[in-house]
Amino acid sequence: MKRLNARGHTAFDYVNVLLMLGVIFVMLYPIYYMAIVSISNGTSVARGEVGFLPVKITWKAYEIIFSDAPIVTAYKNTIVYTALGVFINLLMTSLCAYPLSRKEFYGKTFFSLFVVFTMFFDGGMIPRFLVVNGLGMLDTLWAIVIPTAINVFYMMMMRTFFQAIPEALHESAFIDGANDWTVFRKIVIPLSAPLLATMTLFYAVSHWNSYFPALIYLNDNALYPIQIILRNIVIQGDVASQSTETNGVMGTLVVDQNIKYAVVIIAILPILLLYPFLQKYFVKGAMVGSLKG
């Protein structure tokens, strides 16, 4: 108490605020740096003149990548995978969660165990690959959207939410002659709009950001999502120069820094634009998930 100054702040507060300003800098600068390099003049970047502000602003990098066919195709692919993927996710997750939320679902305990067990025992990368191959899904968009149709953790969040819907609503509907399917469509789903919004964001971010399924299930360049292109340009373009294309961005042996970062920026742009929503819903989801489970 003695150390309090006029405004009631101690040395601790000042140090703490300084530390937090440091945290802000460390979190934001690496992202900000990519943004300023992407709009700076290439030679200035190479000379190391770009530090805190863009130098000789130019949009050339963006012009190049937007006229690069593989990048544009990949961007469109990612949009398709995300949209279709989220639709399948929501459909399958709610179809799974609703029966498991109903007390009268005969065999509920067994089926819950059946589903939850898959969270703990992984079938393995190789056998799953063989299944996807056996179903003829390799090199199709189905390999991207079907094998990840249900996230068990999200399914359990949804089940918990469904269980909290007052039983009286179900009962009165049943008395009026409705069956479970009608109740699900006409009562449960409309009441779950906020939850479905949260789930949409959860699943959309994971589709948008995923690269591994595409890496193992897709060989056809025309089907690549943006994350694979990003990997080829940003990571391999530097480490190994493994790209085999002879023209376009990937044809040049060493890709300019500003082009690399411009691709990163367009890949994270939707996430940055949606960030205020994302953050709000995700934090809520993280709380539900961790406290309830």
Add this chain to the structure above:
Amino acid sequence: MLNVGDDPTTQAEAGGENVLRRRLVRSKYLYMMFFLPFMYFLVFHYVPMFGNVIAFQNYNVVTGFIKSPFVGVAHFKEFLADPYFWKLLRNTLLLNVYGAIFSFPAPIVLALLLNELRLQLFKRFVQSVAYLPHFLSTVVVSGMIVNYLAYDGVVNRIIEQLGGEQIQFMNDPSWFRTIYIVSDIWQQVGWGTIIYLAALTGIDPQLYEAARMDGAGRFKQIRHVALPGIVPVITILFLLNIGNFLTVGYEKILLLYNGSTYETADVIQTFVYRRGLLGSDLSFASAVGMFQSVIAFILVVGANRLTKRLGGTALW
């Protein structure tokens, strides 16, 4: 507890078989709805689980599951006798040990400091900023690492300006673990604070009041009030962390490692990927993968049992 039908009298009169049928009929629509999800889990989770049978075969894509010759536990014997397998296991475990030492406490410290901020607006701003990296993809984060740490990258340029010598970060095996852990902290520390901050808001303000009355300064309040208040949450999360000790972010490692860093960077899953999907040695890779799944399963279930016994808040 099985649910009893809505009409107790008919329920009592009906025979056992009849009750079962009535229940099945009542759940008719639920079964129809559950059909697709059931098939999904069956095909994409259970079939692969049983598909692990190829770990005991010399599987060949042409002859298939049925006709490929069985070789018993030969593949298991082979990798258990291979020193490289033990290196993979060591790398996998070490990344987790360093994670438990450095990545695990980081969000606790950040949460305790955030909790001490007086200006709520500023606190919320720091939180928002700190959550951001969590939403970036593995490829983006790895891309940043690879480019910033490249031989002609930003970090080396700074080192040079300070009079130091350039470092081959990405090609030096002794740097790999540091890079993996530091980038992991950067990406997840903010996100990790959420659950601790929730627990911190649950602490009775009177406890702080009492501590202040007894002359405790801010550090002592943190040590004797805030920290003990979140110890149960820390314990549970730590156990769950131990349960995942055989799991590493292999998707990130695949993007960060290269031939010259395998010595420290190669882990079980990256090996399975290389040997199985790039090298087409499906049976051997499945055996290694199955070994991992089984041990991981035992660890996770064990950790869950323990958490349940301690606090009652288990994962399921």
